[in-house]
Amino acid sequence: MSVLLGNGDGTFQNHVDYATGKFTLGVTTGDLNGDGNLDLAVSSLDDNTVSVLLGYGDGTFRPRIGYATGNGPEGGITGHFNRDGGLDLAVTARFDNAVSIFLSDPVISSTPSSHIHRSARHHC
Numbered sequence: 001m002s003v004l005l006g007n008g009d010g011t012f013q014n015h016v017d018y019a020t021g022k023f024t025l026g027v028t029t030g031d032l033n034g035d036g037n038l039d040l041a042v043s044s045l046d047d048n049t050v051s052v053l054l055g056y057g058d059g060t061f062r063p064r065i066g067y068a069t070g071n072g073p074e075g076g077i078t079g080h081f082n083r084d085g086g087l088d089l090a091v092t093a094r095f096d097n098a099v100s101i102f103l104s105d106p107v108i109s110s111t112p113s114s115h116i117h118r119s120a121r122h123h124c
Contacts, residue, residue: 001027001042005059018053018061022046026075030087032104043073043091050076050091050100070096 001024002015021044032039037057042064043050050069053061070093081088086104093100 020051021049030078069100070098
């Protein structure tokens with residue numbers, strides 16, 4: 001996946017590439033680990049994963065953390081699904097007719113959590 005940072009005038013800097021799973025189809029953003037920085041979640045169809053790239057806050061990202069999803073993940077969305085204060089992630093799975101839900105674990109400390117750790121899959 002390539003990230004191109006904007007210059008503020010309609011132009012972009014050169015791309016920076018980040019490793020994700022194979023055959024990516026969807027990307028969503030949000031502060032997934034509660035550190036105040038924007039993170040990326042990229043669904044990968046061929047290896048049935050969602051790659052989470054935690055942001056440093058300067059337009060760069062840590063290496064991917066891969067999470068298993070249902071068969072054929074196509075896209076994701078962030079939201080507060082269980083109202084615990086942490087931003088959660090839902091990823092659709094095309095071939096399972098399912099949605100994988102990744103619940104974040106909100107952190108109340110000066111050192112934020114490094115990743116989302118609980119998940120469940122719901123069939124539609």
